Amino acid sequence: MRDPGEAEAPRGPAPGTAPPPVLALRKAGKSFGAVRALREVSLELFAGEAHALAGENGAGKSTLVKTLSGVHRPDEGEVLLDGAPVEFGGPAAAQEAGVAVIYQEPTLFPDLSVAENIFMGRQPRARFGRIDRRAMHAEATELFTGLGVAIDPGRPARGLSIADQQLVEIAKALSRRARVLIMDEPTAALSGNEVARLFNVVKTLREQGCAVLFISHRLDEIFELCQRVTILRDGAWVAGEPISALTPDDLVRRMVGRDLDTLYPKQDTLPGEVALTVGRLTREGVFTDVSFEVRRGEIVALAGLVGAGRSEVARAIFGVDRWDAGTVEVGGRRLPPGSPTAAMAAGLALVPEDRRQQGLVMDLSIERNIGLTGLKSVRRGPVISRAAERDRARDWAARLQLKFTRLGDAVNVLSGGNQQKVVLAKWLATDPAVLIVDEPTRGIDIGTKAEVHRLLSELAGRGIAILMISSDLPEVLGMADRVLVMHEGRLAAEIPRERATEESVMSAATGRDGAAA
Amino acid sequence: MTAVTADATPGGRSARGLVELVFRARELSLVAALAVLVLVTTAVNPNFLSGQGVKDIFLNTSILALLAVGQSLVVITRNIDLSVGSVVGLVAFCTGKFVSADPTGRGVLTALVFGVAIGAVCGLLNGLLVSFCRVPALVVTLGTLYVIQGLDHYIAHGQQINAVDLPPALLHLGNEGVLGVPYLPVITVVVMLAVGYYLRSYPSGRDFYAIGSSPEAARLAGVPVRRRVLAAYLFSGALAGLGGVLWLARFGTVVADPARGWELIVVSAVVVGGVAIVGGVGTVYGAVLGALLLTTIGSALVVLKVNSFWQQALTGALLLLAITVDRVLAVRVTRLLRKRSVRHGA
Ligand SMILES: Nc1ncnc2c1ncn2[C@@H]1O[C@H](COP(=O)(O)OP(=O)(O)OP(=O)(O)O)[C@@H](O)[C@H]1O
Ligand SMILES: [Mg+2]
Numbered sequence: 001m002r003d004p005g006e007a008e009a010p011r012g013p014a015p016g017t018a019p020p021p022v023l024a025l026r027k028a029g030k031s032f033g034a035v036r037a038l039r040e041v042s043l044e045l046f047a048g049e050a051h052a053l054a055g056e057n058g059a060g061k062s063t064l065v066k067t068l069s070g071v072h073r074p075d076e077g078e079v080l081l082d083g084a085p086v087e088f089g090g091p092a093a094a095q096e097a098g099v100a101v102i103y104q105e106p107t108l109f110p111d112l113s114v115a116e117n118i119f120m121g122r123q124p125r126a127r128f129g130r131i132d133r134r135a136m137h138a139e140a141t142e143l144f145t146g147l148g149v150a151i152d153p154g155r156p157a158r159g160l161s162i163a164d165q166q167l168v169e170i171a172k173a174l175s176r177r178a179r180v181l182i183m184d185e186p187t188a189a190l191s192g193n194e195v196a197r198l199f200n201v202v203k204t205l206r207e208q209g210c211a212v213l214f215i216s217h218r219l220d221e222i223f224e225l226c227q228r229v230t231i232l233r234d235g236a237w238v239a240g241e242p243i244s245a246l247t248p249d250d251l252v253r254r255m256v257g258r259d260l261d262t263l264y265p266k267q268d269t270l271p272g273e274v275a276l277t278v279g280r281l282t283r284e285g286v287f288t289d290v291s292f293e294v295r296r297g298e299i300v301a302l303a304g305l306v307g308a309g310r311s312e313v314a315r316a317i318f319g320v321d322r323w324d325a326g327t328v329e330v331g332g333r334r335l336p337p338g339s340p341t342a343a344m345a346a347g348l349a350l351v352p353e354d355r356r357q358q359g360l361v362m363d364l365s366i367e368r369n370i371g372l373t374g375l376k377s378v379r380r381g382p383v384i385s386r387a388a389e390r391d392r393a394r395d396w397a398a399r400l401q402l403k404f405t406r407l408g409d410a411v412n413v414l415s416g417g418n419q420q421k422v423v424l425a426k427w428l429a430t431d432p433a434v435l436i437v438d439e440p441t442r443g444i445d446i447g448t449k450a451e452v453h454r455l456l457s458e459l460a461g462r463g464i465a466i467l468m469i470s471s472d473l474p475e476v477l478g479m480a481d482r483v484l485v486m487h488e489g490r491l492a493a494e495i496p497r498e499r500a501t502e503e504s505v506m507s508a509a510t511g512r513d514g515a516a517a
Numbered sequence: 518m519t520a521v522t523a524d525a526t527p528g529g530r531s532a533r534g535l536v537e538l539v540f541r542a543r544e545l546s547l548v549a550a551l552a553v554l555v556l557v558t559t560a561v562n563p564n565f566l567s568g569q570g571v572k573d574i575f576l577n578t579s580i581l582a583l584l585a586v587g588q589s590l591v592v593i594t595r596n597i598d599l600s601v602g603s604v605v606g607l608v609a610f611c612t613g614k615f616v617s618a619d620p621t622g623r624g625v626l627t628a629l630v631f632g633v634a635i636g637a638v639c640g641l642l643n644g645l646l647v648s649f650c651r652v653p654a655l656v657v658t659l660g661t662l663y664v665i666q667g668l669d670h671y672i673a674h675g676q677q678i679n680a681v682d683l684p685p686a687l688l689h690l691g692n693e694g695v696l697g698v699p700y701l702p703v704i705t706v707v708v709m710l711a712v713g714y715y716l717r718s719y720p721s722g723r724d725f726y727a728i729g730s731s732p733e734a735a736r737l738a739g740v741p742v743r744r745r746v747l748a749a750y751l752f753s754g755a756l757a758g759l760g761g762v763l764w765l766a767r768f769g770t771v772v773a774d775p776a777r778g779w780e781l782i783v784v785s786a787v788v789v790g791g792v793a794i795v796g797g798v799g800t801v802y803g804a805v806l807g808a809l810l811l812t813t814i815g816s817a818l819v820v821l822k823v824n825s826f827w828q829q830a831l832t833g834a835l836l837l838l839a840i841t842v843d844r845v846l847a848v849r850v851t852r853l854l855r856k857r858s859v860r861h862g863a
Contacts, residue, residue: 092739107738120724120727120738131718159852160854
């Protein structure tokens, strides 16, 4: 077998010498109405090689994935399997051919157990073709152990956090033991620990001869895992080359078409009076004794591993979930437990982690979604002014570089990252006193990420208190004035900006030492 | 989920036990409601629990419960079959006409095959329209409800089937039994157990739940969505066909469209029995219990000499109660599960 890290992969099928690519796309095109999502794109996946697909939000990455996996039929060009053209009639046909896919948006069966979600259609059998539930649960547990997480295979998928949903999707794909593993932003909601475990598993698979296609907006992940990269811009193929020939800056330049400052550190502000006080907040079995304050003009990051209870704290503060003990004060006034309306009235805003379930009305248009929260400002008396709504939506769309055809389009035709931008716009437009953002840049490309960071920093500069939950460590380190680290439902450490490093945050998050110094 | 196993995996016991309990609770509360109803009615009128009274309830429930089993399958896939009442009527009349033309040559088996085949054809039609032509199920089956009804009236042409013209063996099937147990409930219980076991224990059975839980995810998981939806309708139609033959066997005298309006009772039974109208959740056992409860309420009201108007009002109230309970439970369970999705000391 080729040594994937060092040796150059052959460019294309050289007859007689190397085996043809396991799965390939030749000059494929795909349009949705007037939108040309893919134009003459070619890509080859070889056994034992991890291939990255990079591009901005809306570049056509997910469309390419769905073309390879039989969800979309290409309008032009063809899909090649082992060098021969195939036409997948649907996802089932691609799966038969040994292609496993993790889609960008988790698609689970909420009413069925996690184990059933993983093995749907391929359940282990006992005698007479019956499902062997015991074996199914055991295999699911084994998969989760390999990924280093403990999700109960018997619980229903309903109510799983977005990161856990993604882990279930990963387990599902891995359980197929496929020849080709396609992963569309599998790590977007995961923190360093889970990503490292995932990469270990994927590297093993790759060494066993699996072909991998990997999509991520985190460049370090691409460089760590992949040997080759294909870059898309506006649906067109820009480059395809070995990763060793590129620096991260080259990669960005090719994706965006220009040079870019990828990191936007927060500007220093003088913290004002305390805006949000959380005192000994406890929700039984979820988090315990969480106390902290956020001052005006400050960005406080809440870091930790997946499942540490960060999102749950945010949901409780905002009143989506009730708390059992403790207090939440906004601007000195105590909030009643379990009332989002009271929280909003007090000037609190929450950008939730799960955009499809909690953040957006998928069938409504972009402008209506952005308008949903700040209805007051677009009202003329009791009537909503469509013109004002449209103006505001257009303004935010431009600020966040939203890629769309018409503001009247439903948000579910947008690419994943662009949906995230709509969620952000929806809440940023409310002009809150305290803003809680849960994974604000999940699925957002690096160019816009810097823009989001600039925006958050600007909001802080205007005196807004910001609590930011993020699994993206560079983001945490670059943006936060203070880092609060949660571990198993408790605040494990509070680290000021000067002392916040990758090591100090990670060691607190994994509970290796109590107080990171 | 009703189908979670009882075997304990360390650390996961609590969440699963909880969910299982909640859904078992539906079946248990149905049984409890039944018990209260029977006790109260018997206290007022001891004749209610006489041998004949109980036998009547079971006989009356059987056909409704059979239809409820078929309907559950359809509803679990997030669809609905409103045509079952019409199919029962069509099959009962046509089968009656068919066997009475030659009562000695055409026996029980012929009648069953004939009736089930007609029902299956109706189901196939529904299934094809819903799954391949992508017309919403409500519209399709509302349409076929009227079409089949019209067809029935056209064939009947004002005539009726008389018990004296039917083979005695057929009437025997509808009213007698072995060792004092009537055949009808036995047939229903056998069908229920078979379908319940299939849905829980076979991969293709799980597909129905997957489709109802998330059609989009089912498609991506490679579940043959259209084939399964077609199968659900085919099966519901076939069971309605069986129900039609049993109707004929039980009543003997049949006019055109005798089961008019039954589709809504069947759907009520299914929903009261805990099958979520939005699909993905529920068991055929619950649906059969729902049918039993509705029938028993009807009989009890007769015994208690309450106006039959109250029966409909009560059915409606039960339906609302069931749907409310489902909603409240769903919200509660989601909250609890979210609580448990946080892993400490993993
Ligand atoms: N079903 C659809 N109908 C209409 N337009 C669509 C549809 N699916 C995708 N598009 C459009 O195609 C383009 C490419 O979308 P795609 O989802 O492939 O982007 P992406 O590269 O995956 O972006 P992201 O990084 O945000 O996930 C976008 O402009 C999107 O709006
Ligand atoms: Mg995408």
